[in-house]
Amino acid sequence: MLKSMSWLQAAPGDFREQARALQKALRGERGDGLGLRLHALAGHALDENQLASLARLAAEVFRSSIPLQPFSALKLGVFGDGTLSLLAPSIAGTGLRHRLMVDTFVGAFNRALVDALDPSSPVRTAGLDMGLLVSDARVLGLDQPAGSREAAREKVDQAFQQLRRTVEGLRPWIASAVLVQTVASPLEPLFGSFDRIEPGSPLSMVAAFNERIAEWAADGGIVLVDVARLAESVGLESWDDPAHWHASKLGFSPSLLPVYADVVARTVAAVRGLSRKCLVLDLDNTLWGGVIGDDGLAGIVLGQGSATGEAYLAVQRMALALRARGVVLAVCSKNEEANARAPFREHPDMLLREEHIAVFQANWTDKAANLRAIAETLNIGVDALVFLDDNPAERMQVRRALPLVAVPELPEDPALYARTLAAAGYFEAVSFSKEDRQRAEMYQANAQRAAALSASGDVGAYLASLDMVCTIDVVDDVARTRVAQLINKSNQFNLTTRRYSEAELVAAIRNPAKHVVQVRLVDRFGDNGVIAVLIADKASDAWEIDTWLMSCRVLGRRVEEACLAHLAAAARAAGARALIGRYIPSPKNGMVKDHYGKLGFSQDSAADGVTTWRLGLEGYVAPALEMTVVDPTLATGADREVAHA
Amino acid sequence: MSRDDILNGIRGAMADVFDIDVDENIVTGDTTADDIEEWDSLSHIRLIVAVERKFKVKFTNKEIESLKRVGDLVALVGAKTAA
Missing domain, CATH: 3.40.630.30 (Gcn5-related N-acetyltransferase (GNAT))
Known part of the structure; x- marks a missing residue:
């Protein structure tokens, strides 16, 4: 799922032709909608070569200094361990998917500290908005065991302090955030299960190192990019490719460049405030199995006791968890309103209730119009919406009419809906405040205030x-x-x-x-x-x-x-x-x-x-x-x- | 798969990786990295990965290091896909 980025549509067969046509158009008089076309093309699941060709387009637009909607321009420095030149084009190409027009500056191979401290380094005049620090356990020396608890602590501390010095040295030349990657664990066990217990094992040292990065990020010093989590999610066997490390010093399998770049780009987008804010849910066959208008309350499939019913519960559980962390929920469904609301009011297995939904749009108007209405009611842009719908035709209509709404592809099996939505990372955050916890309630209260106003x-x-x-x-x-x-x-x-x-x-x-x-x-x-x-x-x-x-x-x-x-x-x-x-x-x-x-x-x-x-x-x-x-x-x-x- | 099919497949991978137009006049079995401006050590890595993906094969570093010309790559893919 992560590896194939299954929430994105497959790349069009004529990708190269489309990319070329865009390049030509971008060099000429830019017509309306050109930025949206570029954004839409980048919204497909692309391989690293396709991303590299989009990266060249992005660099060209960036250097022209003429802004292009809907993108936010960003100069990103990439520093650290391994062959960074292989990472940068994927990140820049993927940036377009996240409304970022990225031009990259690539630091010298394994010389981040020199980049940071050398007064003649080009870093100082590069005009960087953000920086990304790439680390690898093998370069940090954390892949080799330490002989004692003290030696392990010292090794981890040394690695961390070097990273810290590098970041502090770079910081004066970076206008905004510095992003620091966690480090994937070495795959090969030293002892076996005992590695988890022994502080000198590479596994324990990498865990301790990542912990230090997390503390640093919690203090607000840096923004963390959890590459270790990504590596575990795709599986270390897929992630770690020793042949590529030996040949090209690429820290992971090249087939994972696109998803790696997406994780980096969505974090950068979150720093820029471009993460999504609202999850809009279709109802029939998205929140429950069946069609409420036809099957009735007793006929829809939802709840314990049926594998399919539990799958829909999982979608609702995820929606509630997102709401608890500040994502606003809305409903957009082609239904009679009374029918659509009935399960929320009366079905015993429904986890989602009317009080959780900030805006409820159930009617027979097309979904794009309803999504626009939801955004207006909430006072946010359509670019803050994610629309979850099992129906490919509806998804296509929304993508065409409102290209800035994120519309994930969904697999056949509802058991995978929740995971697909989570994998897409639409709601990436770089902080979590008290207001976030309460945001969904605030939108609820807002709806009540609006009602109070029309009453008075x-x-x-x-x-x-x-x-x-x-x-x-x-x-x-x-x-x-x-x-x-x-x-x-x-x-x-x-x-x-x-x-x-x-x-x-x-x-x-x-x-x-x-x-x-x-x-x-x-x-x-x-x-x-x-x-x-x-x-x-x-x-x-x-x-x-x-x-x-x-x-x-x-x-x-x-x-x-x-x-x-x-x-x-x-x-x-x-x-x-x-x-x-x-x-x-x-x-x-x-x-x-x-x-x-x-x-x-x-x-x-x-x-x-x-x-x-x-x-x-x-x-x-x-x-x-x-x-x-x-x-x-x-x-x-x-x-x-x-x-x- | 015939030798020509493999060569054409490799041409397609080169077009994607180098982002250039590739036809039978530009790439032959005798073409080397020196003949194509965009073919440097970094794009070489991407080319190998693209060829591996296209033909569903995996090369060892030793095999990769032994490649001198496009024809060597064609032969290597041929040997792997025949097996």
């Missing part, structure tokens, strides 16, 4: 009825991960779309010339968590707003006015006389084009779509809002204390 009619009364408490405070260690996540994920309500890694965020928080705050919102339906982030550059005369982003969940709640009141008060307290705002257009942030205008700023200048706005503070009066605003930064001067700490 009067917006002011509705807002007052929400009992909102808005807290504006400095970014502490607890909130840091979530704030970094928002900075890297928010697309729509984001004035400048400037992305900062967690490390850059920490630097900004510590910088006394910057004002960094998080905004949280609680209402009677629940805690919305961190819903806005503000970063301003303090100057004596005027504060310039570097970053203003907000979660679309709280649109229409006047939170932006509370944010402005905070900025105005903070700037005023520091003696500034104006706020400067800037709008930098992106393909997704059209909704905030007039954000500053609506808030009473006047436009200063415009160039290339970028508009600059100014608000004089002498005339500004904070409005009365239907919420309680808690702002300790202003009450206690804590902001200034933090700023000077």
